[in-house]
Amino acid sequence: MQLVVRRDRHVPTREIDVAEGAARAVVALLADERSLPGGPWHEDVAHWSDERIRKLVRRADGKRWDDVQDLDGVTITQPGPVGYAAxxxxxxxxxxxxxxPKALDKLQVSGTQFETSGQSLVADALVTIEVSxxxxxxxxxLAAQCGHAAQLAWLAMGPNDxxxxxxxxxxxxxxxxxxKSWRTTERPVSVVDSGFTEFDGPTETTRATW
Known part of the structure; x- marks a missing residue:
């Protein structure tokens, strides 16, 4: 699954807002009626879910961001604080x-970095993702790992949740x-990255609870 984050060259975006937006976008796509049996996306989503659920995060700005909106997918906008772009x-x-598709292929993957200051603005959310x-x-x-955690939480939930x-x-x-809290607390979902990028071997990155 490809994820693209909009980058504003003039106004910074916070990393934590990107991570929350990415996680929401993944679940919104999985829950979309077009991804359900009988929908036009179902076969592709089901095939991917049965294999390794890899995610690649790219960035785009200006026209390149506008161009990828024409490709099948779901866009989520996560608000940021005053002085930061959503x-x-x-x-x-x-x-x-x-x-x-060319619109995706020309977007950069490596070096995707956003402003790391501040905490989440979200209160009373049903799902919490913890980062190692x-x-x-x-x-x-981080955005990819939060997307993994959100996806596994969605799959593990009952219909009411x-x-x-x-x-x-x-x-x-x-x-x-x-x-201390990370080492002593267990959560219903634990994401262990395979270690193909950034890590030297399997590494626990995120957890989810609800």
Missing amino acids: AAVRAFVPAPVTPL PLVAMTSGK RERWRDDGFRIRVERPDQ
Whole structure:
């Protein structure tokens, strides 16, 4: 699954807002009626879900951001605080890494980094994603890992919780617990990255609870 984050060259966007927007976009696509059995996206989503649920995060600005809106997917805008741009993220219907549509293929993957200051603005969200304090990640990697955690939470939920989350706009709060809390607390969802990028081997990156 490709994720594209809008970058504003003039106004900064916070990393935590990008992570929350990415997580929401992933779940919104999975829950979209077009992804359900009988929908035009279902076969691609089901095939991807049965294999390795890899996600790649790219960035775009200006016309390049406008161009990718024509490709099948779901865009979520996550508000930021005063002085920062909102985080807009589009999740695309899963497809092979190659060949990609030109509008996606020319967007950069590596070095995706956003402003790291501040905490989440989200209060009383049904789902909380916790980020490991033991590892460092780029903003792009963090967005992908939060997307993984949100997806696994959606798959693990019962129908009542899913409906409540849908009614709440799939809002998510991303938090960074301290090392003691991380080491001593278990959550229903744990994401272990395979270690193909940024990490030297399998590494737990995020957890989700609701």
